Amino acid sequence: MPALDLTQSSVDLTRTICDVPSVSGDETRLADLIHEALRGLPHLEVHRDGDTIVARTGLGRDRRVAIAGHIDTVPVNHNLPTRDIVDDGEPYLWGRGTVDMKAGVAVQLKLAAELTDPRVDLTWMWYDHEEVDAGLNGLSRLAAARPDLFAADFAILGEPSNGAVEGGCNGNLRVLVRTRGVRAHSARAWMGENAIHAAAPILARLSEHRPREVAVDGLVYREGLNAVRIDGGIAGNVIPDLCEVEVNYRFAPSRSVEEAGRYVRDVFAGFDVDVVDQASGARPGLDAPLAQEFLAAVGAEPRPKYGWTDVARFSALGVPAVNYGPGDPSLAHHDQERVPLAQIDEVERGLRAWLSSP
């Protein structure tokens, strides 16, 4: 693998780093490339923790902005290597990671190398394990080990936002809903109790559920309640005694994780419900002075962020944070994930202009 060339265009750099697959848990190769490309740059102090890389300027500015992006993706589904495609006359880069979120990472890497004299001090962060259990998240690990590296007045996550500024984020809860039965030979099913059949009302409640839309600080957040896994069965001739449904609840930031947990238990009243993963949402946080300056500089109308992002992690540390990155977030994790080339350039221009201006 040749070294990562940060002088190429953000579009080319996106293509290059997408073609280094980095599904969660398998980020080391890409982290090595990023580490190698940055460690020699004189204006940056580079730290590494596992597959998380932090690069900081130390220019003595009175304010500091953190700019972060995760380098992992969800599993590849026959959508790598990337391809250049044209859709309705518009050129796109197609493939896993193009939207979530290597185009954003590519812009950040290029600017980290080139912005040697920014108007604020910068803390660039590229991290692992964002797409899996919150407990594995590289940023979370680093926040515990090196909280000093998170000191900042404002943070920008490069998560896809169609080049707009998306404020706050929904909270995220995952629970297991379980049914239990009694095993028996399937030739004598009446001697057992079928735990999979007992899960029928769980799926019925999910398919009938109508998610809420909730206004928070002027932005409207859309919720979601979805089965993301179902699992049951022992053998082809055994009545199963256990069925597990893993349910993901995305909830507006006006609701705490505790309230979200109560809500889900209420939806599945009568069933065993265990929380396996939870993360608070973040209110929009757009009243911070740097947020106002940033919004004015990129000329964007703020919108709500539906997905949970690590803005919530900065928010919890008292650092106001927004999402700003290329790519349509509704195509994240999609088999047809693809980013318009123009948005990559646009986000690069937006960030460069704001960070360069005196």
Add this chain to the structure above:
Amino acid sequence: MPALDLTQSSVDLTRTICDVPSVSGDETRLADLIHEALRGLPHLEVHRDGDTIVARTGLGRDRRVAIAGHIDTVPVNHNLPTRDIVDDGEPYLWGRGTVDMKAGVAVQLKLAAELTDPRVDLTWMWYDHEEVDAGLNGLSRLAAARPDLFAADFAILGEPSNGAVEGGCNGNLRVLVRTRGVRAHSARAWMGENAIHAAAPILARLSEHRPREVAVDGLVYREGLNAVRIDGGIAGNVIPDLCEVEVNYRFAPSRSVEEAGRYVRDVFAGFDVDVVDQASGARPGLDAPLAQEFLAAVGAEPRPKYGWTDVARFSALGVPAVNYGPGDPSLAHHDQERVPLAQIDEVERGLRAWLSSP
């Protein structure tokens, strides 16, 4: 492992061979023990095919009876080694395989060694892979490789029947019922289609289904339609695009496998249904002369066999066959599988008396 001692009582022999775990696919150790114990006996001609062992007398009798049993079990579920227990004053041997069907196999092994001068020629058969796909079944493999070994006028399967004679058996069909959707990030569920939610009507139809009871040649067969596995999901934050429900249909022997397939497709109308495994049932077959003699000798009132057993395989080869073995079939595959010691002795006495009488 010491050699298998076939002079011990059938009860002790049951305990011994149950404590040699032999979950389907892992029968070699037990097959080796059986092979070793029989190969030196002068009245038997012993064949081996994989983990299936056949031992035949060649006494020139005008009639031949095949007596068969499978040596595999469903997976162990914290129910080995065996334990001696007493329930309501009655002594039992408890543990995986005691009912399905090592007590029957133990009786057969003991009689194979001891009945050196039976009234009919005997073909003893112990085989592997009965508890899994019909395509793996050792008896099926042998029927293709050595059909000559199946020549018989009557067959007895030692499947658990509470020491009664159970005629025929239900047919067995396994199908996959699938739903498909569109993947998306679970934070934007409305961009995808949740294949697990789409499976709600499948589970609803299963849980509402009322199985038939069908009279065939005077015996009443009870059917069953059950999910035995469900599987869906990609990651904790992805709307799943596929859900599979594996359904097992046990059907009365008056219905062909083709009719059974049409019935299941009808139940799941509107969904993708693929047959993955199928086995015809067997009508009771109790009008055969040797069947009549056998019923008279053991003094039993015949009953229907609910579970599919390899009587259907003999039946398909034109050999009338019944089930006769110790153990309550409703406890087969059950976590509390256990056999009354008295039934083991009773079945040994029944078979010994009929096979020894001039």
